Amino acid sequence: MARREVFLNIYEQITGWRFVAIAILLLVGIGVLYYFNKLGKQVEEREKRYATLYAAGIRFTIEQTNSTCDYTYVQEMLDANETVPMIIVLNGIPTDYHQNISELDDKNKKWGKQEKLDFEYEKISEMGQEHPPIVFEVGKDKGYVYYSNSLIVRQLRYFPFILIGTFLIFGSLAFIAYSSSRKAEQNRVWVGLAKETAHQLGTPISALMAWVEVLRSNPDFDASIGDEMEKDVLRLETITTRFSNIGSIPQMSEEKIAPLVEQTLIYLGRRISTKVKVHFDSQLPDNLQVKLNKHLFEWVIENLCKNAVDAMGGIGELFVKLTPIGKNNIAIDITDTGKGITKGNIRKVFRPGFSTKKRGWGLGLTLARRIIENYHDGKLFVKETQVDKGTTFRIVLEAEN
Secondary structure, three states: OHHHHHHHHHHHHHHHHHHHHHHHHHHHHHHHHHHHHHHHHHHHHHHHHHHHHHHHHHHHHHHOOOOOOOOHHHHHHHHOOOOOOEEEEEOOEEEEEEEOOHHHHOOOOOOOHHHHHHHHHHHHHHHHHHOOOEEEEEOOEEEEEEEOOOHHHHHHHHHHHHHHHHHHHHHHHHHHHHHHHHHHHHHHHHHHHHHHHHHHHHHHHHHHHHHHHHHHOOOOOOHHHHHHHHHHHHHHHHHHHHHHHHOOOOOOEEEEHHHHHHHHHHHHHOOOOOOEEEEEEEOOOOOOEEEEOHHHHHHHHHHHHHHHHHHOOOOEEEEEEEEEEOOOEEEEEEEEOOOOOOHHHHOOOOOOOOOOOOOOOOOHHHHHHHHHHHHOOOEEEEEEEEOOOEEEEEEEEEEOO
């Protein structure tokens, strides 16, 4: 019991830290977006001031056209803008005062008069949608400075998303590497445990077989007792074979799936509560074969059925149904009329150490899924469950044509 709780605590701690890590990443992401959004607005405001100064400089230049005033400084100020695209419109007509528009600045490009005017009006329309123009007056004339965001501002808008995306990519790669490492470690533990269990059981089982033969040599020994003892020893050999197969690459063979499941249920029917009624329904051809390891597959069926019996408290009905799905797949549904699984526990039922029973290590469903998915390339999942009504586990396997 204590060990089971240790398993649970470990996984609860991992889950808790996962939520903390996600919360921290969300806060960092929000902080990055807020910072760069604020920075972008500051740069936009600065560019607006550039446009305002540019409008004032243009107005001053136009006013001083016939003056002897030295406006070199003003011209240098106008030329200092090397990033913000601008076009000056005077009395509704675009002028030759423009900056940082690559198409208009390209001296090698030959513009037709109307073509250039159409392009300028199109550019002015785009800039007007992006920012309201800066208005200035020169005498009775009214001018407008149309401008758009510089490349720097555009980059600032996308940079935080690129940065967060980069963090997510590297974070995902790190998580995948960590998960793969942890899964590989778990696999080594499973394999080592299985091999050691099979090894430890091998010697006493051989000794028990020998003792059965010794007892049978005694004329006063009841032969029927010897037969039952031999059955139990053979059962232990089967369990040893299962552990041995988990600890190595299991040998696969073509097996007739419907008779195999039915025989397993017949075997279980003699060993479970007589108050549990077992129903078997196969919609598959009797000769339909599936490539599997017989010993391990029987173990899966036994585990699922025993869990179902436990969920019903030893009283109820157990339904096992085999149906074809798709072209080459079959489904094995194991349904009980037990207490069902709560929503919070559906994702935990296959987790090592999770159990709702007072006794047990909570490894049965974990081993069952491992056998089906790792060794048989199939799927095992909770198809349906309702609290106080029952649960259906589904196994999906590929059938041989």
